[in-house]
Amino acid sequence: MPLTLDDRKKMILKAVVDDYIATAEPVGSKSLVSRHQLPVSSATIRNEMAELEELGYLEQPHTSAGRVPSDKGYRTYVDELMEVETLPDDEARIIQDVLRANMAEVTGLIRSASSLLSEQTQYASLALSPKCCKNHLQQIKMLMIEPGRALVVVVLSAGLVKDRMVRIPEMLDSAQLMQIASAIEEGLQGMTLDDITLVAVSAAGKHTPLPDSLLNQVLYEAYVSIKQADNLEVYMAGSNKLLAYPEFADVARAKIALDTLAKEGMVAGYLSETREEADDSTYMIRIGQEIALAGLENCSFVTTTYKFGDTVAGRIGVIGPRRMSYAKVISNINFVRMNLNDQIRRLGAGID
Amino acid sequence: MPLTLDDRKKMILKAVVDDYIATAEPVGSKSLVSRHQLPVSSATIRNEMAELEELGYLEQPHTSAGRVPSDKGYRTYVDELMEVETLPDDEARIIQDVLRANMAEVTGLIRSASSLLSEQTQYASLALSPKCCKNHLQQIKMLMIEPGRALVVVVLSAGLVKDRMVRIPEMLDSAQLMQIASAIEEGLQGMTLDDITLVAVSAAGKHTPLPDSLLNQVLYEAYVSIKQADNLEVYMAGSNKLLAYPEFADVARAKIALDTLAKEGMVAGYLSETREEADDSTYMIRIGQEIALAGLENCSFVTTTYKFGDTVAGRIGVIGPRRMSYAKVISNINFVRMNLNDQIRRLGAGID
DNA sequence: TTTAGCACTCGTCGGTGTTGAGTGCTAAAG
DNA sequence: CTTTAGCACTCAACACCGACGAGTGCTAAA
Known part of the structure; x- marks a missing residue:
């Protein structure tokens, strides 16, 4: 059994996947x-397709139906066969x-990149x-909104900025609050987020000449805010677009898939786990069963990935039916990725 | 033709709606x-139902099928017939x-109230x-993040707080920025948001001893930030739950409805328009065709509504199939409304 | 190795008959 | 005058049937 397909088989596999994606x-x-105006007869194709099925690249929904790509078929399609188009000028624009x-x-930048991908690919x-574990704390400021509440x-x-409203003791005034914030900022200057503990924050804050009774609550809230700044969030867009595709013609199936997607934590967790693999290639593809989430088979x-400077910071991507137009999606994703990294770099560098 | 139904007709209408909601x-x-163990025969019911149909309260999907409530039927059901349960203790808790x-x-409070409603009602x-046109500007602060960027x-x-990242001229330092902010704050102190114009902001800001070239961009961004603080936003949750109901068994219909909901602007616009009506009653119900949005028939x-102090600030509610369990939904909404208003009041008053 | 030919498979589609829950109407009973 | 038993009628849903056709695998000849 050959480990690699001969050229004609590749050609046929590609044609099958292309057709199935289209129809x-x-x-x-x-x-x-x-x-495809192939130079051979249908009988030959039949023989080849039978072999491709035996090798696991194609599947038959039932005897006497045509063939459908298997996960393995899609895999070799995206890895070896597919032709990635360059993005049309108008879409790029x-x-x-x-x-x-x-x-x-x-945040807004990434959110809009996500919406764009959904809109462009449907x-x-x-x-x-x-989220970058090597992130450092650069600044922490506390802004008095009214007695008892601070931002x-x-x-x-x-340059990633997050904020959060907290309650503080009512007796604290604006000046004291700023004092605490600078103390923390100084004490934690340059620490990575993972290294920052409640103890560290407390230690930093104790340099302020204020009674513990006032300090403790503020320090705790500061700690939570810092930790939360690094929380993994998910932006999802256009999940209802999936209902347009025949693989979701059955509402029950559609519901399962959409419900799974709606559990943002699950998807986030799944994607963030896959962070390390395949770092060299620009994109990562997970097909069918390769996704280990029930409901997205x-x-x-x-x-x-998109980057902050030269470290990977997060992921952005597309979810569609297994039978998705990989070529189109990839050309879009690559272009978005390039531009996104570009804009983030400019943003960091202060270029307008 | 009687303007009001006799008691038996009401009873039957209620029974029909109850059953249809259930099954x-x-x-x-x-x-x-x-x-319902009615004390009359089915023939009598038939006659009554025929009359109810003639009066427009019921409809027949086809001859020789049972009856289904019409919009008018639901309307009188919710207005006169339905029994609103009190919320079970565990749900209330x-x-x-x-x-x-x-x-x-x-914002977080309202968002979580919305999720709660979806979770509880399914x-x-x-x-x-x-959003309250009588909102006043209370404070505006500008926080230097790094040269060229400010929050x-x-x-x-x-006590509504919004923030926004903006670009500013690089030469501005932290002190100058704070100076500008206080100038604006002083100049606009207590103005309602509707009255604040770019001209007003500029006028307030010009009191600062800085060259126009530096000022103008900052003032413009301040203006945009103020206006944006009052932007109408929509939080939606659980729209995929609708797929569970038989009225959405047809994917095409389901897609139309979900697509309409996904256009958050449309729904927001629709709901905000209906703001004034029915202020006296605690809740507002729109049934079927009464909703003037295509796709949500x-x-x-x-x-x-929920309130800030004693002025109406926004709406919160539930979207479901016309055949929804109004009693359950209303008891939930009422309870959420009460608690929400309560918490907002406490938040404003600084109670913990 | 390729391909024409052929028998076979099986989902789709239209037609047909049955079932059953529902109706309206009529005539008798209360 | 209202109620109700009885009956004929309607119609969606369901199952069954046969024809159709796109597809297959296999065989034997080119």
Whole structure:
């Protein structure tokens, strides 16, 4: 049994996947030759397809139906056979324009990149908020809103900013609050987020000449705010677009898939685990069963990473039916990735 | 033709709606008598139902099927017939606990109230962010993040806080930025948001001894931030739960409905328009065609308002199939509304 | 090795008959 | 005048049937 397919088999596999992606219907030998004007007869194709099935690249929904790609079939398709188009100018322009218009802030930038992907590909899209364990605390500010309430602003390296409303003792005034914040900031300057503990925050804050009774609550809230700044968040867009595809014609199946996607934590967890693998290639593809999430068996993920400086910060990608137009999705994702990294770099560098 | 139904007709209408809500299947005369142990025969019910149909309260999907409530039927059901249950203790407890845990900040509070509603009722829920044209600007702060970037924090009356990252000229230092912010704050102190114009902001800011070239960009960003603080936002949750109901068994219909809901702007606009009506009653119900949004013809909205102090600030509610369990939804919504208003009041008053 | 030919498979589609829950109507009983 | 038993009628849902056709595998000849 050959480990690699001969050229004709590759050619046929590619044709089958292409056709199935286009039509969503099992493709037969006869329609294949006519559609692609192959120089051989349908009988030959039949023999080849039978072999491809035996090798696990194709499947038959039932005897006397055409063939459908298996996970393995899709896999070799995306790894070896597919031709990635370059993005049409008009689509490229849209992406560039939208990203440029949203570059005031990282979160908004990523969110809009995600929406863009969904809009352009007509699949669902998702993005993970930037999270980098090597992130440093750069600043922490506390802003008095009214007696008893303050806004804690945490600035991480790479210019990522998060804030959070907290309750503080009513007796604290604005000046004291700022004093505490600077004490913490000084004490933790440059520490990585993982290294920051409640003890460390407390130690830093104790340099302030204030009674513990007032301090403790504030220090605790500061600690929580810092930790929360690094929380993994998910932005998802266009999941209802999936209902347009025939693989979701059955509402029950559709519901299972959408319910799974709605549990953002699950998807986030899954994607963040896969962080390390395949770092060299620009994108990562998970097909069907390769996704270990119940309910997404006939879906595929295509994701890529975006960077802060030169460290990977998060993922952004597309979720669609297994039978998705990988070529189109990948060209979009690559372009978005490039532009996203570009804008983030500019944002960090302060270029307008 | 009588303007009001006699007691027996009311009784029958109520029974039909109750049954249809429970089973999702057209209810016939025979099953009605057996289910409710009515003291009359099915023939009598048939006659009554025929009359109710003639009067427009019931509809027949086809001859020789049972009856289904019409919009008018649902309307009188919710207005006159339905018995609103009081919320079971355990559900009440959950709501109280979750809201209490989220009371650091208004936006989070409302968001969690919305999720709660969806979770408790198993329908979709949505909430509009607080927006009150009589809102005053209370504070505006600008926080230097790094040269060229600043965080603008806008505090409205009632303690609503919004912030936004902006670009500023690189030459500005932290002190200057604070100076500008206080100038704006002083100049606009107590103005309602509607009255604040770019001109007003500029006028307030010009008191600072800085060259126009530096000022203008900052003032513009401040203006945008203030305006944006009052933007209408929508939080939606659980829209995929709708797929569980038989009215959405047809994917095409389901898609239309979900697509409409996904256009958050549309729903927001629709709900905010209905703001004034029915202020006296605690909740507002829109049934089927009463909703003027294409795609939601067999859905219903049940919404209520929440308040900042004593002015209406926003809406929160549930979207479900027309055949929704109004009694359950209303008891949930009322309870959430009460607790939400309570927590908002405490939040404003600084009670913990 | 390729391919024409052929028998076979099986899902789809239209037609047909049955079932059953529902109706409206009529005529008798209360 | 209202109620109700009885009956004929309607119609969606379901199962069954046969024809159709796109597809297959196999065989034997080119």
